[in-house]
Amino acid sequence: xxxxxxxxxxxxxxxxxxxxxxxxxxxxxxxxxxxxxxxxxxxxxxxxxxxxxxxxxxxxxxxxxxxxxxxxxxxxxxxxxxxxxxxxxxxxxxxxxxxxxxxxxxxxxxxxxxxxxxxxxxxxxxxxxxxxxxxxxxxxxxxxxxxxxxxxxxxxxxxxxxxxxxxxxxxxxxxxxxxxxxxxxxxxxxxxxxxxxxxxxxxxxxxxxxxxxxxxxxxxxxxxxxxxxxxxxxxxxxxxxxxxxxxxxxxxxxxxxxxxxxxxxxxxxxxxxxxxxxxxxxxxxxxxxxxx
Numbered sequence: 001x002x003x004x005x006x007x008x009x010x011x012x013x014x015x016x017x018x019x020x021x022x023x024x025x026x027x028x029x030x031x032x033x034x035x036x037x038x039x040x041x042x043x044x045x046x047x048x049x050x051x052x053x054x055x056x057x058x059x060x061x062x063x064x065x066x067x068x069x070x071x072x073x074x075x076x077x078x079x080x081x082x083x084x085x086x087x088x089x090x091x092x093x094x095x096x097x098x099x100x101x102x103x104x105x106x107x108x109x110x111x112x113x114x115x116x117x118x119x120x121x122x123x124x125x126x127x128x129x130x131x132x133x134x135x136x137x138x139x140x141x142x143x144x145x146x147x148x149x150x151x152x153x154x155x156x157x158x159x160x161x162x163x164x165x166x167x168x169x170x171x172x173x174x175x176x177x178x179x180x181x182x183x184x185x186x187x188x189x190x191x192x193x194x195x196x197x198x199x200x201x202x203x204x205x206x207x208x209x210x211x212x213x214x215x216x217x218x219x220x221x222x223x224x225x226x227x228x229x230x231x232x233x234x235x236x237x238x239x240x241x242x243x244x245x246x247x248x249x250x251x252x253x254x255x256x257x258x259x260x261x262x263x264x265x266x267x268x269x270x271x272x273x274x275x276x277x278x279x280x281x282x283x284x285x286x287x288x289x290x291x292x
Contacts, residue, residue, distance in 0.1 A: 001016050001018070001021075001048050002016065002017040002049060002052065002287050002288045003015075003046060003048035003052070004016070004051075004052045004054075004281055004284030004287070005051060005052070005053045005054070005077070005280055006108075006277065006279040006280040006283070007035070007053065007055050007056070007073055007077075008057050009028065009029050009030065009056060009057040009059060009128070010028050010029075011025065011026055011027065011205070012025045012035070012038065013276070013279065014280050015281035016284060017281075017284040017285050017287070017288040019270070019274050022273045022277055022281075023277070024205065024276055026206060026207075028060075028206075028207070029057045029063075029069075030061055030062045031062070035073070035076050036075075036076040036079060039076050039081070040079070040080045042080070049083070050083045050084070050287060051077070051083065051085070052084075052085050052086075052093070052108075052283035052284050052287035053077055053084055053085065053086050053087070053283065054087050054101075054104050054279050055070065055073050055074075055086065055101055055102060055105070056102075056104075056105050057069060058070045058073060058102045058103070059102075066099065067097075067099070070101065071097065074086070085287055086104075087107060087108050087286065087287075088101045088104055088107075089101070089144040089145065090107070093286075093290060100144070102145070105279035105283075107140060108286060109124055109133075109279045109282045110135055110142070111140060111282065111286060112285055113135060113282075114137075114138035114139060117264065118135070118137060118138050119136055119137065121133070121134055121135070122134075122140075124278065124279075125159060125160055126160070127161035127205070127206060128159040128161070128162045128163060129155060129157050129158070130155075131149075131154065131155060132153065132155075132156065142154045159189060160189055160193060160199075161188065161190040161193075161205065161206050162188055162189070163188060164185050164188055165181065165186070165187045165189065165192065165223070165226050165242075165246055166182065166185070166226065169242075169245050169246060172227065172241055172245050173245075174241060181226055181227065182227065182228050185209050186209060186210075186222055186223075186226050187209060187225065187226050188206075188208075190206060190208075191208075191220075191223050192223065192244075192246035192247055194214065194215075194216055194219035195216060195239060195243040196240070196247060197216075198247070201214040201215060208222070209222060223243060226242060227242065266278055
């Protein structure tokens, strides 16, 4: 069995090349999370033949720079697994520590998509960011680093769970009036999706901004704070207006729903479970193909 691992700043995702193993673990690297211990436990439990790894967690602010982040993560992986390969931003597997393996999870996903669909635009909406990757003749054409992709508009800091609402919208309309948004970290996109019924509490896999619960009531309370209100003074429809405004800013399906575009959902092609850990599944598949 070939195991793929995607180690991000917030989540560590794992998947086997056959898709039978799919796991997502909330391990925020800016905290003392015990990533090395988790990888050791996983190695003993799953015992893969080889491991393919993509890394995006090197930017966590617990590390002084990317080199320190890469060293920490690679040491944790290599201490747990005897035969691990790291995918770089050119689509090449290596065992060496090089800057080119930082933030390369998009390359794994886009390469696998390119093998099957050749010419497309690949959009990956994660918990924190959205990748927008043009693929031509099966080859991803995006910038190589997060810095480059951010400048090119190929990396957008808007995701389905962890993004601060204030980073997405600046105002919201209530009937004939408009309210500006407070710039505090009162609510995140997971709160908007919870209020709209698009995710369940068990799908709210990150920390809440206030450390409180993940129920619909809790999410509404946090959304109310975005406009400096509480649930005694804001109406239900006004809360829904905030949530819809947040959702409407970045949903890929709405963004490309124009005549002439075919929309292929990863969740339908590969299954909902695999879609949630797609970079891990992709790197496992790519390593399996390389070995064969």
